[in-house]
Amino acid sequence: MVTKRVGRSVTKNKKQDDLEQRVGELTLDLQRTRADFENYRKRVDVEKAMAKATGRVSAISQLLPLIDTIDRAISHLPDDLKHNNWANGVVAMSRNIDKILDELGVEKIKIVVSETEFDPEFHEAVSMEEGPGKTEVISEELQSGYLMSGQVLRHAMVRVSHK
Template sequence: MVKDKKQQQSEDSQQQADLQIQEELAQELAARTEDLQRTRADFENYRKRMEQEKQTARSSGEMSAILKLLPVIDNIERAIGYMPEELKENKWAQGISGLAKNLEKSFDSMNLRRIDAAPGTAFNPELHEAIQFDEEAEGDHEIIAEELQAGYVLNGLPIRHAMVKVTKK
């Protein structure tokens, strides 16, 4: 009977030790699981941030390249605008006009749009820059009298304001 009691105590001690070990292992498993979940979340956030930075860098490079090309487009458009009437049927002159149209199509595919600054359009300081102002005109509304230089919007954001002459109506 003494052996049974000692054996019983030994078994109880062993069970308590086993329970304690199980508890410690369960706590460690929970801690490791939490660490793993946190690491996964951190990695997912890192991946999203890197994707965003990559997109920002791509957009910045695209905008920089476009801004460098805009003066070339301006010069081509000026040359077409000053083309003498007798050269309008010339193949070379038509090629230059075709070049301007191709550039416009390429810009459309890049989501680059020309700002509407046609005469009679309402002046919008977010899109237009008033270079000249008709002081003698009278009226309540500022409207564009003439577009002096084209402005452009890339992905909905102005990258170069249209330079205009403003009058009142």
């Protein structure tokens, strides 16, 4: 009778050892699965942020020609319409657009004609006027350039001359 008990104890210990080993394996699998899921979640968050930023850049880039047109219309506003309510509404709309762009981190590339040096990182030269000096300065801004969070959305289209 004593032998049966020893046999059962050995069998129980073996089963318990097998179960403990299996629990350990399953615990490791669970930890790996959790880590994989956490890495997946982080990767998806980064991809979402990148997609959002790309969409924002694309949408703003498509609006820039419209903004240019509004700015050109305002700059050519006849004197007799300076006090016209409709014309003032267009000017107010332009200011609102500028405010929204500012909130989105979009800013115009600043150019002071005859003072700002040409920089190909920010400017696109469409013509070059010869002059006595070696310094290339912007002589005319043909189209505004824009930055978004420090990155060029669109280069400023300029004429360059030597000073």
